[in-house]
Amino acid sequence: MLKSFTFDTFKLRSATKQIFGTHQHYCALNDNQSHGQSVEVRKALEGWDEKLKEAGVGDIEFNLKCLVAHVLKRKFSTLKSYKTEKFTAQQHSEFSRLCEARCARMPLQHILGEWDFMDLTLKTAPTVFIPRPETEEFVSKVIEEYRSVKQPIDMLEVGCGSGAISLAILNALPQVTSTAIERSKVATTLAWENAKFLKLSDRFTPYNHTTSKNNYLPKELANRKFDLIVSNPPYVRTEEFPLLQPEVTLYENLNALDGGSDGLQIARLVFDLACLHLRPGGKLWLELGSEHPPLVKTIMNLQYEGRLRFISGYIDQYKRDRFVEIEKV
Numbered sequence: 001m002l003k004s005f006t007f008d009t010f011k012l013r014s015a016t017k018q019i020f021g022t023h024q025h026y027c028a029l030n031d032n033q034s035h036g037q038s039v040e041v042r043k044a045l046e047g048w049d050e051k052l053k054e055a056g057v058g059d060i061e062f063n064l065k066c067l068v069a070h071v072l073k074r075k076f077s078t079l080k081s082y083k084t085e086k087f088t089a090q091q092h093s094e095f096s097r098l099c100e101a102r103c104a105r106m107p108l109q110h111i112l113g114e115w116d117f118m119d120l121t122l123k124t125a126p127t128v129f130i131p132r133p134e135t136e137e138f139v140s141k142v143i144e145e146y147r148s149v150k151q152p153i154d155m156l157e158v159g160c161g162s163g164a165i166s167l168a169i170l171n172a173l174p175q176v177t178s179t180a181i182e183r184s185k186v187a188t189t190l191a192w193e194n195a196k197f198l199k200l201s202d203r204f205t206p207y208n209h210t211t212s213k214n215n216y217l218p219k220e221l222a223n224r225k226f227d228l229i230v231s232n233p234p235y236v237r238t239e240e241f242p243l244l245q246p247e248v249t250l251y252e253n254l255n256a257l258d259g260g261s262d263g264l265q266i267a268r269l270v271f272d273l274a275c276l277h278l279r280p281g282g283k284l285w286l287e288l289g290s291e292h293p294p295l296v297k298t299i300m301n302l303q304y305e306g307r308l309r310f311i312s313g314y315i316d317q318y319k320r321d322r323f324v325e326i327e328k329v
């Protein structure tokens with residue numbers, strides 16, 4: 001099954017490459033065609049609604065407005081009656097190019113190159129996991145739990161991706177210091193870039209490391225104990241992949257999603273890691289799939305008794321059981 005995804009990814013990524021690769025030619029064509037004249041956004045939008053619908057893109061109005069705001073270098077929220085705005089000829093061809101990429105189901109977040117997560121704007125990069133809205137709920141829950149704690153909190157994040165979780169927590173809670181590990185080199189670099197850009201890098205240390213059995217943390221951290229571990233590990237069951245949107249299967253790194261046959265393959269590594277690297281009384285917080293919290297409770301009771309204790313599961317805004325809190329005994 002994974003083989004066919006690799007093939008599709010290749011096909012679609014090269015389609016997107018073609019769109020972006022032909023940019024100069026495309027611009028030249030449009031500049032000549034429009035003789036450098038400005039175009040009303042309403043006119044530039046013509047036809048894209050149908051093309052995006054045909055490509056299977058949802059929430060088209062939102063997508064188009066985001067792209068218009070991006071091309072005009074304006075904040076989405078300040079662009080009210082955007083259809084009466086004007087594009088220069090160059091902006092018009094840029095807009096068409098971005099719409100083509102969206103028709104190829106390239107995620108909006110990758111097209112724009114940045115995305116808001118809680119109070120932060122994070123840079124995005126192809127292949128690096130795009131932070132999801134439900135993760136904002138997860139992070140808010142963790143922040144509320146620790147807001148009143150006055151002493152320093154030494155936190156570890158497993159699989160930091162773009163840095164969204166760590167950086168949002170660091171931004172909200174000055175008493176936290178975060179160490180993060182991440183298997184993807186590109187993601188580790190992006191997380192560090194985001195930390196520097198947001199001026200949070202003095203409390204953030206990311207390592208490019210893949211957690212595996214008996215090699216949970218990089219050598220430098222072998223003796224470290226933490227007060228708090230957070231993770232949004234890959235938790236999609238391998239068999240669920242055909243149900244995912246093309247934006248996910250074609251443009252996201254499968255290592256960021258694939259949680260194995262029951263979705264808990266990486267979470268189990270994090271449980272073992274927590275046994276070794278959490279201080280007694282320290283907490284492990286995980287974002288998981290909706291079927292996982294009851295399963296995790298059973299696993300804690302059967303396999304981790306005397307080491308880890310299941311405290312609670314929490315629901316997201318859609319009333320799905322999604323987040324778990326576990327304590328080191």
Ligand SMILES: C[S@@+](CC[C@H](N)C(=O)[O-])C[C@H]1O[C@@H](n2cnc3c(N)ncnc32)[C@H](O)[C@@H]1O
Nearest residue numbers: 129131159160161182183210211232233234256
């Ligand atoms: C679901 S993404 C979450 C990313 C980020 N924390 C967020 O919420 O946006 C999971 C991340 O874990 C990383 N990852 C997967 N397996 C890992 C492992 N064994 N060790 C370290 N990182 C891993 C992936 O590369 C990916 O960036």
